[in-house]
Each structure stands twice: as C-alpha cells, then as structure tokens.
Amino acid sequence: MHLSSIGSWFLGIGLVAVVFAANAKALPTTTSAGTTTAHRGDPELQQKRLSLIRGAIALGIISKIEDKGPVTRVLVGRQFIALSMDGKEQILNIVWAYYKTEDPQKNVVLVIDRKSGKKLGEYSPANHGLKMEESTP
Secondary structure (H helix, E strand, O other): OOOOHHHHHHHHHHHHHHHHHHHHHHOOOOOOOOOOOOOOOOHHHHHHHHHHHHHHHHOOOEEEEEOOOOOEEEEEOHHHHOOOHHHHHHHHHHHHHHHHHHOOOOOOEEEEEOOOOOEEEEEEHHHOEEEEOOOOO
C-alpha cells in the first residue's frame, strides 16, 4: 500500500500526537522559582524530550529552535499552524520543559513564523500556557 504525501503527513502527525499523549504524564508540573520537580535533571526524561523534539523537526512541525539569550525561539511553518491548539501546546510544552530543565532561568518559548520572522505567540506554563497572536492564521 502506497500512501500519498498528504496521507503520510497525516499519519506522521497522528503518530506524533500519540507519542505526545503517551508522554504527557512525564512532563513537569508548573512550579515556583527555586522549587525542583521530581524530573528536574533526569537524563532519561531529557532524552525522551529531545527525541520528541527531533521527531517534530523531522516531520516539519518545527523548522528550527534558537536557544540564545533569555528565551527559546521556535520557528514554525504551516504544519505547526495547522495543528489544534492542544497539539501546539503539547509540542511547546515539551520544548519548554527541555530547555527549562537545561536552564531554569528560561520561562518562555516564543513561536516565530519561519518565513516572516514575526512572533505568532508564546508559551509559558506560568502564564497559562499557549497564547497565540490575534492575526495568526
């Protein structure tokens, strides 16, 4: 059986959603600054997060991650924008958790359009999760 490129894309998105849902319980809960979670610094959990991030990049959901300065920037395109809000939030939670564990000072993940460079939104559990800009398609 041969899947079309669109069918392959949907299959890939479905697989990512299943993996994210299966690992949702492994994600850290929101804590106040200075308080550690049970998972902070857990190398096995960080590897799982990194693997999920690499999968999202391989599927084109995330184009690139820039981790310079006080915030993490996630460059995205149409595949990310096409996801439900829950799907977007799950992906961004994994990115946030990975980089927050690496550097506890990082509190926000900015969502940036890969073509225009404009901010589409931001994700921070401390600020009630994902907030997308009004003009986001």
